[in-house]
Amino acid sequence: MIELNHYLLLSAILFSLGVIGVLIRRNAIIIFMCIELMLNAVNLSLVGFSSFLGNVNGQIFVFIVLTVAAAEAAIGLAIIIALFRNKDTINIDEINILKW
Amino acid sequence: MSFNLETFLFYSLAVLAVFSAIMMITRRSPINSALFLILNFFTTSGIYLLLRAQFIAIIQVLVYMGAIMVLFLFVIMLLNLGDEKSLKEVLGYKKITALLLSLLLMSLLGFTVFAGFYGKFDKISENAINIGTAEALGKELTTTYSLPFELASFLLIAGIIGAVVLAKKRFE
Numbered sequence: 692m693i694e695l696n697h698y699l700l701l702s703a704i705l706f707s708l709g710v711i712g713v714l715i716r717r718n719a720i721i722i723f724m725c726i727e728l729m730l731n732a733v734n735l736s737l738v739g740f741s742s743f744l745g746n747v748n749g750q751i752f753v754f755i756v757l758t759v760a761a762a763e764a765a766i767g768l769a770i771i772i773a774l775f776r777n778k779d780t781i782n783i784d785e786i787n788i789l790k791w
Numbered sequence: 792m793s794f795n796l797e798t799f800l801f802y803s804l805a806v807l808a809v810f811s812a813i814m815m816i817t818r819r820s821p822i823n824s825a826l827f828l829i830l831n832f833f834t835t836s837g838i839y840l841l842l843r844a845q846f847i848a849i850i851q852v853l854v855y856m857g858a859i860m861v862l863f864l865f866v867i868m869l870l871n872l873g874d875e876k877s878l879k880e881v882l883g884y885k886k887i888t889a890l891l892l893s894l895l896l897m898s899l900l901g902f903t904v905f906a907g908f909y910g911k912f913d914k915i916s917e918n919a920i921n922i923g924t925a926e927a928l929g930k931e932l933t934t935t936y937s938l939p940f941e942l943a944s945f946l947l948i949a950g951i952i953g954a955v956v957l958a959k960k961r962f963e
Contacts, residue, residue, distance in 0.1 A: 692797070692913065692914050692915075693797065694909075694910070694912060694913050694914075695908050696904060696907075696908040696909055696911075697801065697805075697905075698842070699905065700901050700905045701805045701808065701809070702904075703897065703900040703901040703903075703904050703905075704809055704812075704901060705808060705809070705831075707893055707894070707896050707897030707900060707901075708809070708813060708816060708897075709816075710893045710896060710897075711816055711889075711890060711893040711894075712815070712816035714886075714889035714890070714892075715816070715882075715889055715890060716816065716875075717875065717881070718821060718872070718875055720821050720863065720866065720867060720870075720872075721816075721824050724815065724824060724825060724828050725815075725816060727828065727855075727859065728812060728815070728828065728831065731831070731835055734835075735835055736904075738839055738842050738844045738847055739842060741842075741844065741922070742916060742923070743914075743916055743919075744916060745916030745919055745922065746922070747922040747927060747931050748931075750844055750846070750922065750923065751928065751931055751939075753844075754847070754850070754932065755943060757850060757851075757854050758943040758946060758947060759943075759946065760854075760859065761858060761859060761947070762946050762947055762949070762950030764863070765862065765950045765951065765953075765954040766950055766957065768863070768866045768954070769953065769954040769955075769957035769958040770957055771870075772869070772870070772958050773957050773958065775870050781870065781872070
C-alpha cells in the first residue's frame, strides 16, 4: 500500500521541476506551461490529503484551482499574443521595458 | 513488501510523470514541451484515479488536456516560433545558480513532506470511494460551497472578456 508521503514527495518533485523550468527557460509560453505544471503538482497533494483524510474539501479546492487555471491560461495566452504582435518576440530577455 | 497492482501502477505513473516533466523543461521546441506536458497531465490523472478521485481525474482530462493544452498548442502554432537555442549554449552562471537553488528547494520540500508524514497516513480512507464521485462533489459545491462556486463563474466571465479585449486588434 502506498502511503501519503509518497504522493506528497511526487508532488514536491513535480513542483520543483516547474520552478526549475520557470527559472531557466526564456520562452514565455514554456514558462507559462511550467506554471501549469506547478499548479498541477499542488492539486496532486490536495487530492492526496483529501483521499487519505476522507474529507471532500480538498477536492473542492482542486475544482476551484482548475477554474483559476483555465481563466489564467486564456488571459495569459492573450497577453502573449498581444506581446508578440507588438514586439515580434516572446523571449523574456528581450521584453524588459518594465525592468528597473 | 508484497507486490500488488496498486503499488506497481503508482510507481510506473510516478516515474513517467517525473520523466515527462524533465523532458518538458528541457526540450527546445515549444510543441514538444507542450506534448510532454500533456503526457504529464495524463499520468497525474491516473494518479487521481489511484487516489479514488474519479471526478477530478475526468475533469483533469477534459479541462487540462482537452481545453487548456489545446489552447496552448493553438497559440504555439499561430506564433510559429523557431526552436530556442539549446540549453547548453545559454547555461550561464545565473542559470546554474537558479538550478542549484531549485534543486535545494526540491530536496528541502521533498524531505519535509516525506519525513514529516512518514507513517502518519498509511492507507486511503474507507470513505474516499464515496467522496470522489460527481454526486458527492456536486452536492458539496452547490450547498456548502455555493458562494465560491458562483464566484468561479464570475472569474470565468472576466477571463473570457479579458482574453477577447487583449487579443483584439488595436483601434488607433
